Amino acid sequence: MSGRKMLLRGIVIGVMLLLVAGTALADLPVVKLIATGGTIAMKIDPVKKAPVPAISGEDLIATVPEIAKVAKMEVQNLSNVPSDYMDPPRWVELQKAVSQALARPEVAGVIVSHGTDTLEETAYFLDLTVSSQKPIVLIGAQRNASEKDFDGPRNLLNAARVCVSPEAKGKGAMIVLNNQINAAREVTKTHTSDVETFKSGDFGFLGNADDDRVIFYRAPLRRQHLDLKQEKLPYVEIVSMYGGADGAMVRAAAAAGAKGIVIQALGWGNVNVPMYEAIKEAIGKGIPVVISTRVYNGRVLPVYGFQGGGKTLKEAGAISADNLPAQKARILLMLALQTTSKPADIQKLFDK
Numbered sequence: 001m002s003g004r005k006m007l008l009r010g011i012v013i014g015v016m017l018l019l020v021a022g023t024a025l026a027d028l029p030v031v032k033l034i035a036t037g038g039t040i041a042m043k044i045d046p047v048k049k050a051p052v053p054a055i056s057g058e059d060l061i062a063t064v065p066e067i068a069k070v071a072k073m074e075v076q077n078l079s080n081v082p083s084d085y086m087d088p089p090r091w092v093e094l095q096k097a098v099s100q101a102l103a104r105p106e107v108a109g110v111i112v113s114h115g116t117d118t119l120e121e122t123a124y125f126l127d128l129t130v131s132s133q134k135p136i137v138l139i140g141a142q143r144n145a146s147e148k149d150f151d152g153p154r155n156l157l158n159a160a161r162v163c164v165s166p167e168a169k170g171k172g173a174m175i176v177l178n179n180q181i182n183a184a185r186e187v188t189k190t191h192t193s194d195v196e197t198f199k200s201g202d203f204g205f206l207g208n209a210d211d212d213r214v215i216f217y218r219a220p221l222r223r224q225h226l227d228l229k230q231e232k233l234p235y236v237e238i239v240s241m242y243g244g245a246d247g248a249m250v251r252a253a254a255a256a257g258a259k260g261i262v263i264q265a266l267g268w269g270n271v272n273v274p275m276y277e278a279i280k281e282a283i284g285k286g287i288p289v290v291i292s293t294r295v296y297n298g299r300v301l302p303v304y305g306f307q308g309g310g311k312t313l314k315e316a317g318a319i320s321a322d323n324l325p326a327q328k329a330r331i332l333l334m335l336a337l338q339t340t341s342k343p344a345d346i347q348k349l350f351d352k
Contacts, residue, residue, distance in 0.1 A: 028069075028070070028071050028072045029071050029072070029106070029107075029108035029109075029163075029164050030071065030072045030073075030074060030104075030106045030107045030108060031070075031071035031072070031073055031074070031107070031108055031109055031110070031111060031160050031163045031164065032073075032074045032075075032076065032101040032107055032109075032110045032111070033057050033060070033061065033073055033074065033075050033076070033110075033111045033112075033113060033156075034057075034076045034078050034094065034097050034098065034101070034110060034111070034112050034113070035056060035057030035060065035075065035076070035077045035078060035079075035080065035113045036078050036079045036080070036081065036083075036086070036090075036094065036112060036113060036114045036115075037053055037079055037080040037081040037082060037083070037085075037113075037114070037115060038081075038082060038083045038113065038114050038115025038116065038117075038119075038140050038141070039051060039082075039115055039116065039140060039141045039142065039143070039144050040060065040113050040114075040115070040139065040140050040141035040144075040145070040152040040155070040156075041053055041054065041055050041056070041060065041080055041113065041145070042054055042055070042144040042145060042146075043055060043144060043145045043146040044144065044146040051144040051146070053080040053081065053082070054145070055145055056075070056077050056080070057075035057076070057077050057113065058075050058077075059145075060113060060145075060152060060153075060156060061073050061075065061156070063145075063150075063152065063153040063156075064153045064156050064157045066157065067156065067157050067160050070157070070160045070161055070164060071108065071160050071163065071164055073160070074107075076097060076101075078093065078094060078097055081115075082115050082117070083114055083115025083116065083117045083118040083119060083122070083140070084115065084117050084118065086114075086115075086118045086121070086122055088232075088233045088334065089231075089232075091122060091125045091126075092228065092231060092233070094112065094122065094126070095125065095126060095129050095130060095228055098110050098112070098126060098130055098136060099130055099131075099132065102130065102132035102134045102136075103132070107134070108134065108135075108163050108164050109134050109135040109136065109137060109162070109163030109164065109168065110134070110135075110136050110137070110163070111137050111138075111139060111156070111159045111160065111163060112126070112136065112137070112138045112139070113138075113139055113140070113152075113156070114138055114139070114140050115140055116140040116141070116142060116177075116189055116197065116198075117189070118327075119138055119140050119175060119189065119198070120175065120184070120187050120188050120189060120198070120327070120328070121327050121328065121331060122138065123136075123138045123173045123174070123175050123184035123187065124173070124184045124185060124328045124331055124332075125331050126138075126173040126184070127172040127173035127183075127184035127185060127223065128224065128225065128226050128331065128332065128335055129225070129226060129227070129228045129335065130172075130173070131225050133169050133170050134169060135162060135163050135165075135168035135169065135171060135172075135174065136172065136173040136174070137159040137162050137163055137168075137173075137174050137175075137176050138173060138174070138175050138176070138184075139152075139155040139156060139158075139159045139175070139176055139177060140152075140155070140177060141155060141177075142177075142193055142194065142195045142197060143195070151177070151178070151195050154178075154179075155176060155177050155178070158176050158179060158209035158214075159176045161209055161214050162174065162176055162181060162209060162214055165214040165216075167207075167214070167216045168214070168216070170219070171183070171206065171216070171219055171220060172184055172220060172223050174206065175187050175198050176209060177195065177196075177197070177198050178195045178196045178197075178198075179208055179209045179210065180196070180198065180205045180208060180209075181205055181206045181207045181208065181209065181214075181216070182198050182199070182200050182205055182206060183200060183203075183206050183220035184220075185220060185222055185223065185324075185328070186200040186201065186203050186220065187199065187200050188200075188201070188296070188325060201296055201297045202297045202298075204218075205217070206218055206219070206220065222352065224349070224352045226332075226335040226336070226338075226349070227338075228335075228338075229338045229339065230338055233334045233335070233337075233338070234259035234260065234334050234337040234338065235256075235257060235258050235259055235260075236258060236259060236260040236261065236262060236330045236333050236334045236337070237253035237256070237258040237260075237261050237262070238261075238262045238263075238264060238326045238327070238330055239253060239261060239262070239263055239264070240263075240264045240294070240326075241263060241264060241265045241266055241270075241271045241272070241275055241294070244272075245271070245272060245274065245275050246274045246275075247274040247275045247276075247277060247278025247279070248278075250263070250275065250278035250279060250281075250282055251278050251281065251282075253282075254281070254282045254285060254287055258287060259287065259288075259337050259341070260287060260288045260289070260290065260330075260333045260334070260337055260341075261279075261282055261287060261288075261289045261290070262289075262290045262292055262321070262326050262329045262330045262333060263275070263279065263289060263290065263291050263292065263318075263326075264292050264293065264294050264325075264326040265291050265292060265293050265294070265300070265310075265313075266293065266294060266295075267293060267295060268293070268298075268299075268300060268301045268302075268303045268304065268310050269291040269292070269293050269300035269301065269302070269310040269313065269320065269321075270304055270306075270308060270309050270310055270313075271308040271313070272308050273307050273308050275308060276307055276308035276312065276313065276316075279313065279316065279318060280316050283316055283317045283318065283343075286341065288319060288333065288337070288341055288343055288346055289317075289318045289319065290318070290319045290320070290321050290329050290333050290346075290350070291310070291313055291318050291319065291320055291321060292321035292324060292325060292326040292329045293321075293325075294326075296325075297323075298323060299320075299322050299323045300320045300321050300322060300323070301320070302314040302315075302320070317343055318343075319343050319346050319347045319350060320347065320350060320351075321350055322350050322351060324350065329350070332349060332350065333346065336349050
């Protein structure tokens, strides 16, 4: 075979390989990354000598070249803030962006990159307010992008793998860090710095993003949908119970115009007498009061009959948070207050 013919043959083969590769890429599902900031988007500032917002969603994707074999990635840089700055207006903005992305037929799922401090709150808000059956995977990092063992790339790659997994459908919003998949309602941050910080208490992980495949072992059954009916959500305050609490913060919340109050109570949902009196005053003013607990596992139950015990709080008209921690009970209460302030109706939502 002449050199000219060999050259032409090589060109033809090369073109065919490019066409095959192009077809393979065209067949990949679309996954949208909505970047909001957090440690996963931070680097060490040489002047401040501390992590600050520094990288975009595109920069994050560039750290994981192999993600191109999993999905066609799209990026929306919604914000670049520490998750400590996340609040209801930002949640509403994010909910709209997620819903719009998932409404597109070609999009298999959405990844939200986010700081870990309030990651569980944002996840639960999206789980409650986004109606799509497609997966929403929230990720973060415990180590910033300047550290040699930056955990952001692994979490991003696993999030994409979860998004394209057929078994991820119908499981709502999930948090995926350190190869572990957690349900939005159940998960909480348990360690300030460890990469294995997000855990689901008594219930455990939904599954794992193992090296060879994504495996789900269970599904989250206690899920519900509440429509987002207004741009500005009702103001709900959290007040903690502790030894010697005098109820002043409950009265202050009511005076500040709180439309609802969540009490982070003790044990099964108990408070002392001064807190009990302040709670009764708030309920008497028509302010729904939800009783949560600072204990990590277990439900709030009306067991104790002493003044301030769970049974007396229920008799006073307080609402039980079931097993939701205060920060998530606040989110559900805010959404409930869009349509009702009746304790009985709100209690039904907490019981689901």
